[in-house]
Amino acid sequence: MSRQLLFTLVAVLLVPLSGCTSSQGTSLGDGSQPTTSASSTTATTHDTTGVDRMDTTRVRFSAGDAEIVIRVADNPTSRDFVSNLPLTLTFEEFAGKEKISYLSERLTTNGSSGTATRNGDLIYYVPWGNLGFFYNAGGGPSDDVITIGTVESGMDQLNRLEQGQVTVEVVS
Numbered sequence: 780m781s782r783q784l785l786f787t788l789v790a791v792l793l794v795p796l797s798g799c800t801s802s803q804g805t806s807l808g809d810g811s812q813p814t815t816s817a818s819s820t821t822a823t824t825h826d827t828t829g830v831d832r833m834d835t836t837r838v839r840f841s842a843g844d845a846e847i848v849i850r851v852a853d854n855p856t857s858r859d860f861v862s863n864l865p866l867t868l869t870f871e872e873f874a875g876k877e878k879i880s881y882l883s884e885r886l887t888t889n890g891s892s893g894t895a896t897r898n899g900d901l902i903y904y905v906p907w908g909n910l911g912f913f914y915n916a917g918g919g920p921s922d923d924v925i926t927i928g929t930v931e932s933g934m935d936q937l938n939r940l941e942q943g944q945v946t947v948e949v950v951s
Contacts, residue, residue, distance in 0.1 A: 836861060837950040838928065842940050847912070847933035848950060849901050856891040856903050856925045860910075865948040868910070870940040877911040878940050879904075893922035899930040912937055 836851040838861065851857045868880040876896075885908040896902065896916035903925045904911055910927065914937055 837931065838864065838947060839950045840933075840940065840945050840947050842942055842945045845933070845936040845939035845942075847936055847940070848931050849928035850931050851928040852926045854891040854925065856886050856888055857927045859886045860903070860927055861949060865946065868945045868947055869943070870912075870945055872941060873911065876915045876917070877902075877913045878937055879909050879911045880945070881907070881909045888925060891925045893920055893924050894926045895920040896924055897929075899934055901927045901930070903927050912940070 838849050838851055840847040840849070851861060863882075863884070863886075866882075868882075870878045870880045873879045886903055888903075888905055894900075894902075896913050896918050898913055898916050900913050900916070902911050902913065903909070905923045905925065912930070914934070
């Protein structure tokens with residue numbers, strides 16, 4: 780008799796949980812729902828697994844009074860990049876298409892997919908382990924190109940990154 784009572788109690792407790800849904804209607808693809816915590820200039824989105832989402836994080840590249848701000852993409856490579864900030868880098872012209880800088884350590888690429896090059900994207904070029912700001916992009920998708928983020932402001936100041944040390948930091 781007590782075994783039957785135990786099964787009934789478990790059923791009564793579990794049935795209401797099986798129908799739980801969020802009224803937000805947004806899903807992260809794994810059944811979890813996002814939540815957002817905001818600060819004055821940036822917000823980090825968290826899913827219910829506790830993993831930070833980067834698509835609302837901004838990073839500033841500054842050289843003198845030049846400033847470029849990017850919105851960071853949400854992938855393992857961009858999360859690894861942000862975890863290494865702040866950095867000081869130097870940029871140079873490459874092939875009339877992008878401004879590039881070499882990192883001291885390679886970023887993780889596991890779980891990040893390649894993309895096509897687009898003007899205004901900050902990318903990680905896997906074979907060389909470098910960052911690049913595209914301004915004259917051309918070409919189709921490539922597994923060797925992973926988007927780190929997209930320029931939100933300052934694209935017109937891209938040439939000024941070549942004038943010396945560039946400070947890279949999360950905007951807070």
